[in-house]
Every structure is written in structure tokens, then in C-alpha cells.
Amino acid sequence: MSKMNMQRTGLIIDDATIMRLRLRDILEPYYKIVAEAENGDQALSLFKENKPDFLTLDITMPGVDGLEALQNILAADPHAKVVIVSAVGQKQIVFQALSKGAKDFIVKPFESERVRKSIDRLFD
Amino acid sequence: MKAEFANPFITAAVDVLEKETGVKLSRKDLKLKSAPIPTLPISVIIGVTGPVRGQVVYSMDEDFAFAIAKAMLPSKLPVDQHRLTYSAVSEISNMITGQASIALAGENQTIAITPPAVFVGNNMQVDFLNVPTIALSFISELGVLEINIALSE
Numbered sequence: 001m002s003k004m005n006m007q008r009t010g011l012i013i014d015d016a017t018i019m020r021l022r023l024r025d026i027l028e029p030y031y032k033i034v035a036e037a038e039n040g041d042q043a044l045s046l047f048k049e050n051k052p053d054f055l056t057l058d059i060t061m062p063g064v065d066g067l068e069a070l071q072n073i074l075a076a077d078p079h080a081k082v083v084i085v086s087a088v089g090q091k092q093i094v095f096q097a098l099s100k101g102a103k104d105f106i107v108k109p110f111e112s113e114r115v116r117k118s119i120d121r122l123f124d
Numbered sequence: 125m126k127a128e129f130a131n132p133f134i135t136a137a138v139d140v141l142e143k144e145t146g147v148k149l150s151r152k153d154l155k156l157k158s159a160p161i162p163t164l165p166i167s168v169i170i171g172v173t174g175p176v177r178g179q180v181v182y183s184m185d186e187d188f189a190f191a192i193a194k195a196m197l198p199s200k201l202p203v204d205q206h207r208l209t210y211s212a213v214s215e216i217s218n219m220i221t222g223q224a225s226i227a228l229a230g231e232n233q234t235i236a237i238t239p240p241a242v243f244v245g246n247n248m249q250v251d252f253l254n255v256p257t258i259a260l261s262f263i264s265e266l267g268v269l270e271i272n273i274a275l276s277e
Contacts, residue, residue, distance in 0.1 A: 015239055016211050016214055016215040016218070017207060017208060017211040018193065018196055018197055018208055018211040018212045018215055019211075019215055021197055021208075022196070022197055025197075060218060060222070060237055060238070060239055061239060062239045086222070087215075087218050087219040087221070087222025087223065088222045088225060088226075088237060089222065089223070089226055090225055090226050090229040090234060090235065091226075091229070091231055091232075092229065092232065092233065092234045093234060107222075107223075108215075108218075108219050108222065109140055109143040109144050109219055
């Protein structure tokens, strides 16, 4: 892992505490996780506040869900690097997320390696 | 209630529990009920909308729930055991429903699932849908898991 990646910052968005902790565990040795959000509203304000280099985004969340949050985040910054991490891997939803501008779609349950490689690829 | 709704949940439950916790689930029982009322003390309710709609209610005892949480994130469990346990069982239920929804939605349709709601206690009063329900139960080395599927087209 390059030293440059250690300076990259990430925002984790998931309504489940256990998934936020787990994603942090997987990514923190390689990236600086600057904040966690548990819904789409919080995600947008933390995104604007922290300007992270990447985001992991769940879809099923209370209030503003992940697909709406994705649109809001990309409206605020069209270059935002968003990787969806969701249990709802239906074809139409994967298609919607990728066509709205998500860089990757990881279906839960996932292997740690799958998550780390997906984020690494954002900066290749 | 179509009997075919059960198969995606059986496959998803076995697959998700094995991937997330390393535990093998075995089918114990299948019953038909008039509503998805759970029989074990910790329950997770997930709503389903779209071409297939209704509720899926997961139910388990405390030992099973603690064991799931411990297997999912052993190093972090002691910090706030109850909060993480409920979060873990919510997330496992979300993953099972999410994976089953892939099969139920097929190629061209979309099925939405609600965020999970956790209920704890044996005497909880909840207004469940009055929908014919398939109740699946599974056994494992961690304990018993029950899935009540109350879905219709």
C-alpha cells in the first residue's frame, strides 16, 4: 500500500453500527476514515464538511436512502467517488446505482479483500 | 402465499449465515400460520414492497443473537454488547432479505425492503399483517433461527 493512500480520506455511510465498525476495520489500515453517517441526510452534510476522497454508501437506510443520497452527493460534487455496499443487489438497483454515477457496487455479505480492492482501484 | 417464496429465503439464510459467521444452518421445520407472529424473544421485522409485498419477521433467542454478533465482529463486541448485538441481527436479517429479494425481483423488477426494526421481549404487542405465513425454522450450533415469510403478489 502506497504512502499516498494513507493520506486519502473516506466517509462510511451505513445505518448498521456493526457494518460501519467493520468497514472501518477493513479500510483504516490503508485509508483515513474521517467520519461515519447513518443515513443519507447525515451523509450529505458530512460529505460537504469533510470533503472525503471516497465514500462507501449503503442503500437501505431510514430517511434519505442510498440512491437518493448518491444523487445528492454527486449534485454537490460530480467527481465524488462513491462505492455502494448494500445487501440489495437486484439487477435493476445495481444498474440504477451505476448509471447514476457510483463507481462500484459491492453486495453484502462481502469479503474484506473485495472492499479494499474496490477502494484501491478508485485511485489507480 | 406462494410456497415458492420460501426457497429464496432458505438459500439466502444458509448462505449468509455461513459467510458471515461460519455457521451451518440446517432446516428444522416448516409451518403455515395466519400471521408472521414470532415465537422467540428477539425479533427483526423487515417490510417488503413492489411486485411482491408484505413482511418478513426473523426471530431468535438471545444466545443465538449474541453468537452472531460475536462471530461478525469479535474484537469490538465488548464495547457496547447489546447495541452491537441488535445491530448484528438487524444486518444479518437485512442481508438475508436482500439476497432473497434478488431472486424474487428477477431480471426486470425492483423490490424495495425497509430498514430492519428490532423488537425484544416475549410480551411485545405488535400489529403484524394478517397474511398467510410460511414459518421456517433452522437449527445450528449457535441456536435456533425462525423466519416468518408473509408475502403476497
